[in-house]
Amino acid sequence: MTANDQASFNDFPFLAGGGAMGELIRSINWSANSLGEPSDWPLALQQSVSMMLTTSFPVLICWGGNYIQLYNDAFRPINGETKHPQAMGGSAKDTYAEIWEQIGPMFQSVMQGQTIGFPNFMVPLDRNGFVEDCYFDFAYSPIRDSKGVTGGILVICMETTEKVKAINLANQAQAAVAGERDRLTSFFMQAPAGICILSGPQLVYELVNPAYQQLLPGRKLLNRPIFEALPELVGTPLEQVLLNVYRTGEPFEINELLIPVAEHEGGPTLDRYFTFNYQARHDENDQVDGILVFVFEVTSMKNVQEDLREARERSDQQKRIYEAISSGTPDLMYMFDLDYRFTYANNSLLSMWGKTEENAIGKGLLENGYEPWHAEMHEREIDQIKVTKQPVRGEVSFPHAILGKRVYDYILTPVFNEQGEVTAVAGITRDVSERKELEEALADSSEELQAINEEMSAVNEEQAASNEELRSTNEELAVVNEQLLEARQKIEESETALRLAIEAANFGTWFIHSVTREFITDARLKELFGYYPDEDLSIEQALAQITDEYRGYVAAKLENAIYRNGDYDVTYSVIGLHDNQLRWLRAIGNLKVDPSGAFSAFTGMVMDITEQKQDEIRKNDFIGMVSHELKTPLTSLTAIVQVANLKLKDSEDSFLAGAMEKASVQVKRMATMINGFLNVSRLESAKLIIDKRKFNLEELIEETIQETEMTITSHVFKFEPCNPVMINADHDKIGAVITNLISNAVKYSPKGKKVDIKCEVIGGRAQVSVKDEGMGLKPQDKERVFERYYRVETDHTQHISGFGIGLYLSAEIIHRHDGEIWVESESGKGSTFYFSLPL
């Protein structure tokens, strides 16, 4: 503090204190200011300044016509950095030049004695190291002297920042609450789910959103008690549910309720499914005061469930069809998982094992009674399929407890998942014992031919060998002469023996040199090709005689046999060169490498099968002719009956309608029979398929007799009813056998005679007999009646109906059931045909 200050302080007690601003005022050289020395200041100013420096409120004094400013510590921040300190002692006109236009008139009014205040004026202040928005109430009042003359303006400020902030916060909170309420309402109103609030014990609709209203189109709900708005609920379980939710506060849910909903009032309804959810609403005392109801549409979910159920049903049905197919077949069908366990076995397989699904499925091969070698074989194959993803086919043979040695053909196939991995192995096994036997029989005869053939080529080899020997031993001719003679003799001996055999069989033979294509043939072969014995015959010349139909085929087989060692067993037709005769030939050949390795010898023989072949052609032509002759009248008959049947269906004459219906059935039956017989006569018996199932033989006989009686009235049929006899056999084919035996009995006995049909169980077998009172059979016929075409051979031209296949076919069918068929007969006294089947 300077001496001057001290002096001023002492001189002007009214300027004492006042902190930093007090010090600043005291330091100012007032003599240079328009206010002049403080001692000369008017009393009112001196008193006001004194008050200003001692109050803690922000105070500003603007004195005189120039509004010279004086302010205290509390006011100082309001002037900020830009206006302080020059404002102190300066004119307010300069300090507030930028707003003087507004303030100037106000100051003038105050100078004329008015008091002006304006509240909550915002001033940005940096009081705590950061700028904040501060608010002040400003009051402008005149400073008057004792005579009431205004000498200046007193500005007092009151900070209202906290108040303003509080008001702002309150406003914000209010806005937030309103927004929240709006959002909630719009959420309720726009929610895709139906929502309503039932309020109070009367359950009055307090809120209903459009989705909820849509469920009850046209109903007035809002502000009405639910049971008044929806009187149909009274007395339903839903009433109790709602009351219970209100009483106990426990939530309740109703799932997938079907409600037909109309898009617009009175419009067509759609079946939709909804889940209702009831929640109790609690007041602040945790007492239930209402129920919140949420309704969700679950139609699409329901539809998906429905689709799923349908899909499952379809797949179940598929499975049942598959079951029906697989259980009806005599083939064995099964499925393994990758651990070699059966996951499926059809009825045929189960009955072969003598097991049921319960004790066989999930078991391995050994557990189901397979021999260890057999089980291991299949396990190996399953492993192989896992790796190769390729099916495996094989044949296996083993003894069967009842049927003897059986041969089975089986195929194991991979079952893939979506990723193409093998997840299981499915298999089918077929009993091919019969086919096998037939093949073996064929192979045996083939082998015989091959054996002769091989013998012949052996001779050829020997010949070649001795030739070689002859050359190489030229020098030692004398020494080996004897040996040579012996060898030649031996060769001649065996050649003679072979030739005799071949000649006896009337075979033609040949030899082809693989390098030179030299073609050596015997006289018989030349004869078969229509050449004279002394003529030369080349391969090309021989091929030229083969008919166009087969030439290319034989040439290809021959080349393949000579150069690639392919098999050679061909049947073809030739036209003889000189005799112009058509012959059917079968040739079998065999390729042997010459010991020298330089060439191969292709040797073989040819036999004349013209007769067999012509038999076959005649048979086929005959069947074609019979087919045509039998079926043509049947065709017009069938069509006439069917058309008549269509026309008579609604006829009033019930006899005609019924008769046509029956005629239609009978004509169809006849067509089926003719087709059946013709088809079967074409087929090799090996292809006759027996489809076994369980049925009552007695019923079948009765049905057959009834059907026969419909068409045949010339004979009396007698059937002694027996007990039901269940057999496992091919129903239709056994029916055909019975029909055949009965129709034979009718055919071969005079009109009015009796036909006796019996069914008995004898020695564990079902035995059926058909007895007629006809002409009977001669002993030599008895032997042959079951042969194929037996009747055809004798008089097929006269009796087209008896083309001799019925009994042959019957016998085939019965034999395939392991049954027996025979006849007892005495010429002139009638015949009894029997067959028996295992039970």
Add this chain to the structure above:
Amino acid sequence: METIIVQETDSDVLDILTYALQIGGYNIYPLLSCDENFLGIIEQTKPHVVILDFKLKGKECIRVLREIKIKYPHLPVIASSCNSNINEDYDLAGFDDYITKPFDLEDLYLTLRKHIPNSRYDVA
């Protein structure tokens, strides 16, 4: 109304076949013999299907079939036959389909509908 040319050697069969097809809603041009001028008749009648009698080895009708197929490769020609192996032979010979004799009316209409897909068939 769709037109069908039907050749059938047996006159009784031809009669009833014609009648059955007429009540099935087709216009029928019946022929007994294979020796007719088929190409001329086809030109004139513009049939949707031709049915030929495949008798015995079918030599005659195969000759007709070839004639037709040279000029009208897309005209369906159906073999009707008593042969039980017609199901194999029809294809080898070049027929589009086959009908076995005796036939079931239902099957007859079904077979024709395969080749005349838009035909209505309503039997009284």
